[in-house]
Amino acid sequence: MKLNVKGLEFGYTSMPVLADVCLELAPSEMLGIVGPNGAGKSTLIRCINRILNPQSGRILLDENDIKNMDGIELAKKMGYIPQTASQIFPTTVFDAILMGRRPHIGWRSGEEDHEKVLDVLELLDIEDLAMRDIKELSGGQQQRVFIARALAQEPDVLLLDEPTSNLDIRHQLEVMEIITDLVAKDGISAIMAIHDLNLASKYTDRVLIMKEGKIFDAGSPSGVLTPENIRSVYGVEAEVIHRVDSNGGRPYIVPIRPLTE
C-alpha cells in the first residue's frame, strides 16, 4: 500500500501547526519523523490517521483519498500505536488486543478473531501476559500490547507516536527491532514520530525532519541528520560520526551543547 500526503495544513483555531506538509511512503518502508517539541510530529501522525481533521490537503492510500473512506475501512488499512496507555477500566491484554479486531467483526468475536489474537500474542512474545490486566504491565510490555493491537487490525500502514519515549534503552531497541522486522518481512510500512536521533538513524529507511510545522529536510538518515540540520532545527551543536561497522554506515549523533542565539 502506498501512502501519499499532499499539501497538508492543520491548525488549532488560529495557530497553524502544520503548513504544506507533503510526503510519500512506499510499501515496506519505514519513515522516521524527527524534530523538536511542538514541531508538529504527533499532529502529522494524527492527521494521517484522521484522529484530527486537517483544514486542507489530501491523504491518499493507493490513490484513494481517505476523506472518502468510512472509519472502519480506514481502520483496516492503518493502525495507530500511542505513546502511553490511557486505559481507565480494568482490561486484560487479550481483550485489549481483541479490540484491534473491531473493524473486522460484528458484535460477537469469533474463533477466527481469537486465533488472530493468539497469533499476535505469539509474534510479540507476550503470551504469558494474555490474562494480565494491562495497567499492571511495565511500559515496555504495554508498548508491545499496543503494537499487538495494531497488528490485530491487519493494517498496511502503522503509525507510531513516539513509541519509545517512555522506555529504557533495552526496551527501546526491542520495540524498534519488532517494528523493523514487521516492515521488512510483512510488507507493512510505518511512519514513526521519534525523539531519539540515534534510533531514527539506526532503524529508519528515510528521515523527515520538521521545524515549526514545516518539513525542513527529508532523505536518507545520513543525508538528513547532519550537524547543519541539527543546528538549524534544534539549535544544538552536534557531532555526527560516520563509522564503518555493523550499523551499515549509518551516522551516530553526539549532541554537544545548546546554542545560544
Place this chain on the structure above:
Amino acid sequence: MRIYNRGEMNATEVGTKRAEITAQYKEFIGRKIIFILSCITAICIIAAISATLGSYPITVTEVYHIIVHSPFQNIDISHPITVTELYHTIVHNSFQDFINTNEEYVVWKLRLPRIVMGILAGIGLAVAGTAMQGILRNPLVSPTTIGIAAGAHLGAAIAFILGAGFTSGKLILMGNAFLFALIPAFVIFGLARFKRATPEMMILAGIAMTFIFSSVSSLLHYFSDPDMLKGLVVWKMGNLGNATWGDLFTVSLVLAVCIPLLIWKSWDLNTMGAGDEIAKSLGVNVKRTRIFVMMTASLLTAVVICFTGMITFVGLVAPHICRIIIGGDTRFLIPASGLFGAVFLLFSDTVARTIVAPVIIPVGIVTSCVGGPLFLYLIIRKRREYW
C-alpha cells in the same frame, strides 16, 4: 515468523501455550456468564421472599400458586390472546379480572408491582450508570453523581405541578423529565470537551447542579398545597410503592428499546475505554457514539425517575461491584451490572419494607446509605485502581 529470541521454544510448546490461553479465556468468559446467571437466580429468590413479607401473611408456595395459576388458568387456549387484549389486561385492567381473594389482591395489586418496579428500576439505573461511566471514562459518574437524576426529578415535578397528573399525563411527565435530564448531561459534556475536565471536576459540576435542581424543587414544595406536598416529598425520596401495572408496562418498553441499543454499542464503549485516539483509530465515531449513549442513558434515567422518584447510587454501586467481579468488558458488564442493580434495589426495598415494619421507608434512603459510603470510599482511594 518470529521476532526475536524464542528459538528455544518448539512447535508443540507453542501449540500448548495457545491452547492454554484459549482455555483461560474461555474460563474467563464462563465466569462472567455464571455471574450473570447468579444475578438472575438471586433476583428470583429475593423476589419470592419479598412477596411473602408484609402485614398480610402469605407463604412462598401460596405466592407461587397465585402467580402461576390464578391469571392464566382461565385463559381459553383455543382462542389465543392478542397483543391488544394482553395490553388491555395489563395496563387498563391491571389483572383485575383475576382477583378474587384477598391473597390475590395483595400479591397482584400490592406486592408484585412493587417487586417488578424494583427489578426494572434497578436494571435501568444501573445500565445508565455503566454506560455513562464508559463514555465519560470516569468511574465516579452515575445518574446521581452528575445531576441527571436531580434534573429528571425536577422536570417531572414541574410537569406534575403544572397539572400533568400521575394518572393522566405520564407522557408529558416523562418528556419533561428527559428534557431536564439532558441539561446536566450536556453541561458535563461541554466540560469534558472544552475544559478537558478531570473526573473530580465533572463530579463537582454534578454536585453543583444537583444543588440547583434540588433547591428549585424545594421551592416548588414550598409553594405547593399541602395535599400535593406529601406526595412530592415522598416521591423525592425514591419509592417503589406507587407502581401500577401500566407504569411497569411503560418502563419495560423503554428498557427493551434502550438496553439492546447500549449493548450493541458495547464494542465502541470498550475501545473508548482505551482512549479517544485509539477508538478513532479503530474506526469508531467517538463524538456521535458519546452523544447517542448519553441521550439513551439519560432517557433510561428519566423514565425510571418519573415512576420511582430519586433512587440514588444504584448506577454507581452496580457497575463498580460488577467490574471488580467480572472485569471491564462492556459487552458483559452492561447486562451484568443491570441485573446486579436489580438485585441491589430489590434487596434494598425488601430492607426498606421490613426494617421498621409496619412502616415502609422510602427505598432511596436505603440505597443512599449503601451508595454514599461507597462513593466516599472511591473518592478517598483516588487514582489507585482505575482512574
